Amino acid sequence: MLWFEQANYISVNLGLIAYGIHIVSFVMCVYYLIMEKAGKKNLKWLALAVVIFGCGTANISVNMTFNQWAWVDYRAFPGGPLMFLLQEQSHPINVKGNGVSIVIGFLTDALLIYRVYVVYQKYYVIVVPILAWLAATVLGGFWDAQIAVPESSFWAGKTQNFALPYFALAMGLNILLTGLLVTRLMYMRHKINSALGSSRHGDTYSNVAAMILESAIPYGIVSFIFLVLYSMQNTAALLFIPLLVQVQCISPIVIIMRVARGRTWSNHTISESNLSRIRMASKGSGPVKLSSVTALNSSSHEMSVGSFKARQGGLDSFSKDMEAV
Numbered sequence: 001m002l003w004f005e006q007a008n009y010i011s012v013n014l015g016l017i018a019y020g021i022h023i024v025s026f027v028m029c030v031y032y033l034i035m036e037k038a039g040k041k042n043l044k045w046l047a048l049a050v051v052i053f054g055c056g057t058a059n060i061s062v063n064m065t066f067n068q069w070a071w072v073d074y075r076a077f078p079g080g081p082l083m084f085l086l087q088e089q090s091h092p093i094n095v096k097g098n099g100v101s102i103v104i105g106f107l108t109d110a111l112l113i114y115r116v117y118v119v120y121q122k123y124y125v126i127v128v129p130i131l132a133w134l135a136a137t138v139l140g141g142f143w144d145a146q147i148a149v150p151e152s153s154f155w156a157g158k159t160q161n162f163a164l165p166y167f168a169l170a171m172g173l174n175i176l177l178t179g180l181l182v183t184r185l186m187y188m189r190h191k192i193n194s195a196l197g198s199s200r201h202g203d204t205y206s207n208v209a210a211m212i213l214e215s216a217i218p219y220g221i222v223s224f225i226f227l228v229l230y231s232m233q234n235t236a237a238l239l240f241i242p243l244l245v246q247v248q249c250i251s252p253i254v255i256i257m258r259v260a261r262g263r264t265w266s267n268h269t270i271s272e273s274n275l276s277r278i279r280m281a282s283k284g285s286g287p288v289k290l291s292s293v294t295a296l297n298s299s300s301h302e303m304s305v306g307s308f309k310a311r312q313g314g315l316d317s318f319s320k321d322m323e324a325v
Contacts (some may be wrong), residue, residue: 015242
């Protein structure tokens with residue numbers, strides 16, 4: 001039982017380390033959103049980043065408060081910190097902390113679904129993810145409601161009836177969205193290379209770092225480890241709970257920051273019409289190379305690969321057209 005107390009204490013410290021990364025990511029995200037001359041178009045991203053950061057802050061604050069109660073304020077609780085941690089899971093502040101984590105999952109999955117739609121531009125691709133997203137939200141609500149029952153806990157058998165499906169579905173949805181994004185990114189890389197005739201042109205957006213950041217793989221890895229341990233009733237699962245929430249917050253904020261910096265894919269980045277025009281232009285004016293990745297695409301409300309210039313003759317008309325879109 002000593003390990004249970006230690007795991008609870010260490011988990012909050014791990015969460016605080018991740019929260020530090022969360023703070024840095026949030027500040028950088030806000031900076032780039034403010035500095036980017038996109039006017040009101042960035043307000044929605046700024047609002048989303050602020051809400052996610054607020055939820056992440058609320059969650060880690062609840063964990064810190066609960067730890068303080070267990071080891072400081074209520075250290076004389078009958079049975080000691082262990083019994084306090086087990087019997088007070090249904091305390092309103094703890095229930096609210098779990099509810100905030102569900103809201104974070106709702107928002108982050110919504111952003112990933114939106115990113116999938118942006119790169120595919122086909123509604124039927126996101127039908128299954130949307131259904132899974134809604135089901136996970138409902139299961140999360142039931143799980144939080146069960147924890148609110150007096151003398152319930154995170155490890156109670158009835159609570160696990162909703163907790164396991166919720167976390168499993170949330171992880172499965174993340175894997176599905178990751179797979180869709182990575183597949184599309186690799187397809188886009190192939191199309192860019194086919195159009196421009198050089199493997200280095202597609203590397204700008206389809207390198208490993210881009211796929212990891214765009215696809216929120218860190219959250220998928222942490223959630224997988226947590227789910228395996230939790231399903232085995234292993235106390236070590238406690239170590240990943242606050243960490244999981246903070247990593248879930250960091251992923252969408254990094255994606256938003258990349259959107260603001262113009263380092264992510266938009267629905268206009270590699271449209272068939274643009275590729276055809278690039279091919280036609282390159283045939284008439286010689287080798288083509290990427291020279292800018294910061295043109296604003298208002299039709300997709302994103303930042304995207306913008307202008308392409310030829311070494312000779314030029315693609316000036318194409319460049320101007322891309323910048324005007």
